[in-house]
Amino acid sequence: MAPPGVLMVAEKPSIASSIASVLSRGKMSTRKGSTEVHEFDGTFLGFPAYYKVTSVIGHVFSVDFPEKYQNWSATDPLDLFQAPVRKAESNPKAHIRRHLSQEARGCTHLVLWLDCDREGENICFEVIECSGFHINDGKRRIHRARFSSVTEKDISKAMDSLVEPNKDEALAVDARQEIDLKVGVAFTRFQTGYFQGKYGNLDSRVISYGPCQTPTLGFCVQRYLQITTFKPEKYWALHPYIVMDGYELLLDWERHRLFDFDVAAMFQKLVLQDGVLLVTGISEEQETKGRPQGLNTVNLLKVSSSALGFGPHHAMQLAERLYTQGFISYPRTESTAFPSSFDFRSTLGELAKVPIWAEYVHNLLSGGYQKPKSGTDVGDHPPITPMRAASEDLIGNDAWRLYQYICQHFLGTVSPDCKFVRTKIQFSSGGESFHCVGKHVRVEGFTAIMPWLAVSEKNLPRFARGEKIAMSKVELFEGKTAPPDYLSESELISLMEKHGIGTDASIPVHINNICERNYVQVQSGRKLVPTPLGITLIRGYQCIDPDLCLPDIRSFIEQQIMLVAKGQADHSRIVLHVLQQFKQKFAYFVKQIDNMDALFEAQFSPLADSGRALSKCGKCLRYMKYIASQPSRLYCGTCEEVYYVPQKGTIKLYKELTCPLDNFELLIFSMAGPEGKSFPLCPYCYNNPPFEGIDTLFGTGTKAAGAASGGKLGKGAGMPCFLCPHPTCRHSVISQGVCACPECSGTLVLDPVSAPKWRLYCNMCNCMVLLPQGAHRISTTSERCSDCESKIIEVDFNKNSTPLEGGATLHRGCILCDELLHSLVEVKHGKSFFKRSGGARGRGGSWRRGGRGRGGAGKKVDPKMSFSEF
DNA sequence: GCAAGGTC
Structure with a gap:
């Protein structure tokens, strides 16, 4: 009989890999899946066992409202508070649920190695659900490993003291998720709707x-x-100066500053009358500036922002990359304390390979490095430390600057404290007290490797208690309080x-x-x-x-x-x-x-005063206003209606043409960039698609939207004319569609304003077909090719460049079956637009004529005609 | 088009 299977699941692939290599002593076999699976033989609870170690990638599920609450205008935000919530896979494409269910098959033990925090506890139960294990199942047992670091010692300890997952902690996370969702979404939808409907x-x-x-x-x-x-206030301060050993020294006033001129002036007079400063006290203290604790994420982010000029988002991206490339340890940690088992010597050995620190590291190693200060251990991950030597060439400038900081910080934690002597001299004059402070560094310590934290040396002349010193002057300094930055x-x-x-x-x-x-x-x-x-x-x-x-x-x-x-x-x-x-x-x-x-x-302008006139409303026949700022939209002041348009492009009136369905004036939208396609749309239809079954709307985040735009186009349930199945309107896909897209189930549509670089584009994906360039006019006709059912197009060639015999300019034909047209078209697609046809334009072997196509060929009303056997 | 939390 085969030994029992033990499935172990970690929160991320890197942890799974570390756990597996510790438990298998490096002797595991690894195979790819949704996430990697490491397998090996061993013993579990004293019996021979077959181990599989894999991971999720953070939370498997996230919480959301059911479909019926997704429509912003049809849902009262108040109802969201009582609405049910659903958990759905956060990243359906990763297929983590399927992965866990498959790997759990045949296993009799499940060991949960998720991070030991509340979120990790919650993920435990996500994993349990996916794997088909059940709490209190006598035959298939669930175990929770509690570990504070991914070291051999901690992993073995966790294996010897497996516990049960904590349902209460997991439920607390469920609670937070539901509260955050409902509160956030209700307020967001309400205030967005309210203010966006009023201001432009x-x-x-x-x-x-x-x-x-x-x-x-x-x-x-x-x-x-x-x-x-902030109201600035004037203040005054006494600034007595003395000249000693040839240089001028400013003393600080014990009262710091006063906000009453008369009183300050009185003190100045008293001091002036006295004229000399009596040295009343000299104190010398040994002070220590402590080396830093281990570096955690928040401190890394603060330094990145204030010293390196990297925003937190950018800093984390850099850190993430350094981590996945093995240069630093896991960058998301709250802990500043090192685990007792941390191997400082080997980290230092690695850093000795970085030339700029080689000498410093050698000195530390030979002179005995310090044990880091205790700090706090949250039990999640150790502090952020370097793992491997890097160089600027290897990782790039920004990452290098971050890496350098992480190394310097680490070296700082194992360096001696900085020690200095602080000397304070106290003076009195006219009944007033003054002082000056000098600093002398005795041990540079960690500040040698973190020079920006160095104590600045300030030498004072020698004074003797009871000594009387002449003042060179006493200023009455006038200042003004300033607001914070x-x-x-x-x-x-x-x-x-x-x-x-x-x-x-x-x-x-x-x-x-x-x-x-x-x-x-x-x-x-x-x-x-x-x-x-x-x-x-x-x-x-x-x-x-x-x-x-x-x-x-x-x-x-x-x-x-x-x-x-x-x-x-x-x-x-x-x-x-x-x-x-x-x-x-x-x-x-x-x-x-x-x-x-x-x-x-008081701050924003009403919709009615915003924007410029563009397109007549089909209901009241008055001009609407186009509001260009995000989200761009049209506003009809008479009907008080808002019509969203596609985002991130330019929009113009389309030849004063109107939509046969609702009389709104058509617009032409051009996507950004030189290859950006243009298409007509009716503002009303775009927002209120008139035909049922239009399931691939544009600009809604659906397939057509994502693929066709190459990015987000924003709000509005979009039905531009290229998706409209109107049977007679000359702008619909029925009239402008030429043939089926070779790449997807969409239709290639004529771009009506692409002259002179005439082209077809797909109404679903990024595919594009270049038509004969430089033609005066290209248009679709109502005829179809008898061979392949593509729409026959008519080309009016330029007189000077016409390929037609005898200088003729007019030609009709099918772009697939007509030899001349076929030789003049070229497929480009995707963002890279690589050529599919071999080399020069035309005759690509990939375009064959004749035959029956796929996808809707033969259905007379279906606009998706054949791009046969492409 | 919406939150906050994991991680990539």
């Missing part, structure tokens, strides 16, 4: 709200308000960490979000300056319900779900309770929205 220049496609992102924005706006409401990104990260907003992995995402939503802008020195939109939003929350933008909103949720995690409260009761409170807040917010709107009115 908000410049954000979506006006989002979230229990992390909004307090994050709140911090930036709070600082902005401190600056704008805008919040720096690094300060924001500190505030977020302090208030528990986001996690090491999500802090960069929240900062990125408030930038992308146009709530703040990053200015030079990585200062965060809120935009009018960001300021107005926060001021709005402040006047309706300040809780909505305070950091406490996150801690409230956190504290509630903690009760679930600790088993002190029931999951569904907590969710119900928290959502009830937020629902009340939401209802109040909706009721009071006028107060926020008053602020918007």
Whole structure:
């Protein structure tokens, strides 16, 4: 009988690989799957066993509303609070569920090696669900490995003390997911709909709200308000100078500064009358500036922003790459303490291979390096450390600068503390006290490798207690208090960490979000300056319900779900309770929205005053206004209707033609770039597709949208004319479609404004076909090819370049079956547009004529005609 | 078109 199978699952592929190599002592075989599977023989619970170690890639599932709640206009956001929620695979293409279910087959033990935090505990249960194991199943057992680092010692220890997964912690995460979803989506949909329907220049496609992102924005706006409401005040300070050993020394006043001129002037007079300074005290103290603790993510992000000029998002991308290339350890960690088993010597040995630190490392190794300071160990991952020697050539400039910092920080942690002597001399004159401070470094310590943290040397002349020194002058310095600067990104990260907003992995995402939503802008020195939109939003929350933008909103949720995690409260009761409170807040917010709107009115222009006239409304026959700022749309002031148009391109009136269905004037939309295709659309049909069964709408995130645009086109359930099956309109796909796309199930449509570089493009994918260039006119006809059913096109060649005999210019034919036309067309497709036909234009072996095509050939009304046997 | 949390 085969030994029992033991399936082990980690949170990410790298951990699975480490665990497998430890347990198999490097003797495993690895095969590819959705994620890698490492297999080996061993013993489990004292019996021979066959091991399979694999991983998920973070959460397997994410939570969302069912389909019927997805329509923004048909759902009242208030209903979302009671709506059911569904879990669906976060990344369906990765097929993690299938992978786990397949690998679990035949296994009698499941060992969960997910990260030892709340999220990891939640993923445990996702894995259990996918694998078909059940808690309390006597035959197929579930085990949880608790480990604090991926080292041989910790892995073996975890194997010897397997426990059960903690359902309460997992339920706490379920609770958070549901609360975040419902609160975030309800507020976001409501305020987006409300303000976007009223103002034309908000410049954000979506006006989002979230229990992390909004307090994050709140911090930036709070600082902005401190600056704008700041009232500078004059102050005065005494600045006595002495000249010693040939240079001038300024002394500090014990009172620092005073805000009353008369009083300050009086003190100046007293000191002037005295005229000399008496040395009243000399103190010398040995001071220590401690070496840093291990580097965690948040500190790396702060340094990246303030010293390297990298935004958190960019810094994490760089770190991620350094990690996957094996140059640094796992970059997402909260811990600053090293595990006791950490091998400092081998890390130092690796760093000795980097020429710029070779000498420093050798000195450390020979002189005895220090044990790092204790720090905090959250039990997730060790601090971020270098793993392998790198060079600038190997990893590129930005990554190198980050890597350098990580190395310097690591060397700092194992270097001696910096020691210096601080000398303070105290003086008195006219009853007032003054002092000056000198610093002398005795041991450079870690500051040698982190020179920006060095203590600056300040030498003082020698003084003797009781000595009287003449003043060279006593200034009455006049200053003005100054407002603080805008919040720096690094300060924001500190505030977020302090208030528990986001996690090491999500802090960069929240900062990125408030930038992308146009709530703040990053200015030079990585200062965060809120935009009018960001300021107005926060001021709005402040006047309706300040809780909505305070950091406490996150801690409230956190504290509630903690009760679930600790088993002190029931999951569904907590969710119900928290959502009830937020629902009340939401209802109040909706009721009071006028107060926020008053602020918007003062800052933004109404839709009716925005934009330029473009296209006549088919209902009232008056011109609508085109609002170019995102999301671009048309607004009919008479009907008070908004019509969204495709985003990120240019839009123009299309020859004053109108849609036969609704009388709206047609527009022509051109996508950006030299190869960007152009197509007509009716504003009404684009927003309200008139035909049922149009399942591949454009600009909705569906197949046609993604592929055809090569990117997101934004809002509006789009049906441009190239998807319209109207049987007689000359712009529909029935009239303009030529033949089936060779690449997908779409149709190649004539681009009506592509002259003189005439072309067809696919209405579903990126495929494009170049037609005879330089022709005066190319149009479709109502005839079809008798061989392949493609639409016959008519070409009016240029007189000077016509390929026709006798200088004739007019030619009709099928682009596939007509020899002349066929030789003049060329397929380009995808973003790379590589040529499919061999070499020169024409006669590519891949285009064959005749025969029956696939996809809809023969169906007379189906516009997808054959591109036979392509 | 929406949140926040994993990870790629």
